[in-house]
Amino acid sequence: MTEKSFSPTDDENDTLLFEKLQEHVLAHYPNPERKGCPDPAVLKSLIDDPGNITLDALNDLHIFKCAECTRLLMELRQKKKQSGTSE
Numbered sequence: 001m002t003e004k005s006f007s008p009t010d011d012e013n014d015t016l017l018f019e020k021l022q023e024h025v026l027a028h029y030p031n032p033e034r035k036g037c038p039d040p041a042v043l044k045s046l047i048d049d050p051g052n053i054t055l056d057a058l059n060d061l062h063i064f065k066c067a068e069c070t071r072l073l074m075e076l077r078q079k080k081k082q083s084g085t086s087e
């Protein structure tokens with residue numbers, strides 16, 4: 001794999017970076033018309049089972065440039081955190 005990707009090495013940084021990124025997206029990429037948004041079911045799968053989601057299904061890096069999708073992802077992640085504390 002020569003592709004450069006978003007791959008920080010430790011989890012805490014990952015989360016912090018992700019939160020910063022989300023804030024940035026929310027502030028700078030409003031998308032009231034939901035142009036190019038993937039199906040909400042796809043976003044849900046991204047939270048539940050990220051290994052099964054392709055970039056294609058996500059419309060490439062759309063979620064990093066769409067406040068609507070980012071907001072939905074945050075909600076989904078929150079819900080998952082609240083419901084799944086089995087570990």
Ligand SMILES: [Zn+2]
Nearest residue numbers: 037066068069
């Ligand atoms: Zn979107």
